[in-house]
Amino acid sequence: MKEFVRTISDYPVKGIQFRDITTLLQNSKHFEKVIDEMTEPWQNTTIDAILSIESRGFIMAGAIAYKLKTAFVPLRKPDKLPGPTFKVSYTLEYGSTEMHIHKDALYDHKNLLIIDDLLATGGTALAAVDLINKFPNKNIVGAGFIINLPELGGQKKLENIGIKIHTLMEF
Numbered sequence: 055m056k057e058f059v060r061t062i063s064d065y066p067v068k069g070i071q072f073r074d075i076t077t078l079l080q081n082s083k084h085f086e087k088v089i090d091e092m093t094e095p096w097q098n099t100t101i102d103a104i105l106s107i108e109s110r111g112f113i114m115a116g117a118i119a120y121k122l123k124t125a126f127v128p129l130r131k132p133d134k135l136p137g138p139t140f141k142v143s144y145t146l147e148y149g150s151t152e153m154h155i156h157k158d159a160l161y162d163h164k165n166l167l168i169i170d171d172l173l174a175t176g177g178t179a180l181a182a183v184d185l186i187n188k189f190p191n192k193n194i195v196g197a198g199f200i201i202n203l204p205e206l207g208g209q210k211k212l213e214n215i216g217i218k219i220h221t222l223m224e225f
């Protein structure tokens with residue numbers, strides 16, 4: 055499926071090779087295969103909720119949560135969640151931002167899976183981990199992505215803190 059990911063150079067800023075998943079997901083068979091393959095490794099794991107990162111993560115996470123019969127919890131950019139939130143600041147491969155979660159989002163969810171489209175430096179996924187750590191007694195069962203950019207070091211950072219990674223392809 056790797057050939058269906060479009061690469062756009064110098065987007066959104068000079069020097070970035072942007073991996074565009076829209077060209078993969080716009081084909082129904084490929085979308086189904088992406089969801090099936092992202093779901094498969096977690097079939098026999100106890101998961102209470104999937105936490106996903108705005109906005110491209112949501113595309114896969116809702117479908118995976120439906121298949122695994124788990125709850126879905128959004129991690130969002132500032133000023134998007136209407137209720138009281140916890141927040142963390144973090145840096146991206148390009149730029150920096152904040153991530154928020156509703157304070158009451160994980161009330162009875164212990165075993166958590168993180169889903170996003172792409173793992174680069176790991177800053178985004180680590181921000182998700184920092185947000186989860188604001189709640190007591192949570193267990194991160196793993197993190198799943200379509201794309202891994204191993205040279206940017208995110209995989210190593212997550213594995214170093216004991217988080218199991220699953221990805222479908224590497225660039």
Ligand code: AMP
Pocket residue numbers: 070071072073074107110145146147148170171172173174175176177178179208
């Ligand atoms: P990072 O925090 O560096 O691991 O970056 C991962 C997040 O930024 C994901 O949510 C991606 O959607 C986005 N991202 C970072 N680098 C790229 C890239 N080269 N192509 C597409 N999306 C990217």
